[in-house]
Amino acid sequence: MGSIRSILPVIPVVMFFGSSGCINMPGDKGEPCNKHLLCASGLVCNQETKTCEVRQKCKEGDKKQCGQTDLGECSYGVQTCTGGTWGECKGAVLPVKEICDGKDNDCNGTPDDNNAASSCQAPADECLNGICHESSSVSCGYFIGDKEAGRTTEMCKIEAGTYYIGQDPKPMNLNEAVFIDRFEVTNLRYKKFFEEKGKTASLLPDCTPDYPKTPPYRDWNTEAPYFDADLGQHPVICISRAQAESFCAWAGKRLPTELEWEAAARGKGQAGKRIYPWGDEDPSGQANCKDISCKDTYPKGTCNNMVDGRLCKDTSPEVTSGATPEPVLESGHSPYDLLNMAGNAAEWAINPENQELGVLRGGSWDDMADSIHVYDRQEKPITTANATTGFRCAYSPVK
Ligand SMILES: [Ca+2]
Ligand SMILES: [Ca+2]
Ligand SMILES: [Ca+2]
Secondary structure: HHHHHHHHHHHHHHHHHHHHOOOOOOOOOOEEOOOOOOEOOOOOOOOOOOOOOOOOOOOOOOEEEEEOOOOOOOOOEEEEEEOOOOOOEHHHOOOOHHHOOOOOOOOOOOOOOOOOOHHHHOOOOEEOEEEEEEEOOOOOOOOOOOOOOOHHHHEEEEEEEEEEOOOOOOEEEEEOEEEOOOOOEEEEHHHHHHHOOOOHHHOOOOOOOOOOOOOOOOOOOOOOOOOOOHHHOOOOOOOOHHHHHHHHHOOOOOOOOOHHHHHHHOEHHHHHHOOOEEEEEOOOOOOOOEEEEOOOOOOOOOOOOOHOOOOOOOOOOOOOOOOOOOOOOOOOOOOOOOOOEEOEEEEEEEEOOOOOOOEEEOOOOOOHHHHOOOEEEEEOOOOOOOOOOEEEOOOOOOO
């Protein structure tokens, strides 16, 4: 039974292919086309000569676009028709592995995605704005935004996680990591912004009417010389919240929320249950504020408003005579190594529940040590601008 079934189907197949002359096969190269004007694979029937020729893929000299995409670093190239076939693709830039360089190397429309950080030297590094950063231990050292340059534009990364917030600290969650300026915004940084904005009067730091028009604090005006270069590294003061927001937007940043600001001042977890950025010890030498436990910016008794223009409103013995803003590079390191979170300039922050509420954080050079705690906050109209009001900016990375 089985042997008969396997033999029978073989017979017609042998008969069919065994005699090619019986059917009209497509012609080979140079042969006549068959009666259906067909030729073998890859050949075409020349309608005039009725012979089979190599398929003409294109017309001599024709050009067409080639490559994969023109997104990111990629671009299309051009292919030219030569001898009936398309030549090589010239000038096209094809996708390559994404590396950390601020560019879209793999041409998917997003720069530095697809783990661009893997091109950084150490495995723990991360890629931000085209620069590799060590994410393991260093919290600062980020330079974000191309509008500004210089050390005082450095930012620190505040990790997502639980922070103990408030005078009676309660756990609160910072959902996403945020970058915050390491320093208060300086006069020099603000000057660049002010000039690029055409010295618009509404952006002029203006202490009127709280303080007399006395140098160095009222040395800003729209006429040259309007800016005291000696105070370039001091915090810009006499800044309203709208002016602060304007500056941060110009720099590609924004004002921090109160939660972000306090997280940056305290540090993460239980260790953040401190009262000052540096811990629980008095500010001695750590903060620029105005009682005797603060830094003594000027020797006692040397400040005279009328002569040297420094603001020293209070000359009583318990007050550090001559407390004024100090250069932002100096004091009060927080766990994330931000400076002057306590004292120096008071800093605008945003309360997300009530954005119309003006809030100043950290106290200022004009506050006593008991008013510059990490949880201290002053509510003020957002139009407030006096010799204590400054700010720093925050930044959320684009995902
Ligand atoms: Ca990409
Ligand atoms: Ca890249
Ligand atoms: Ca401050």
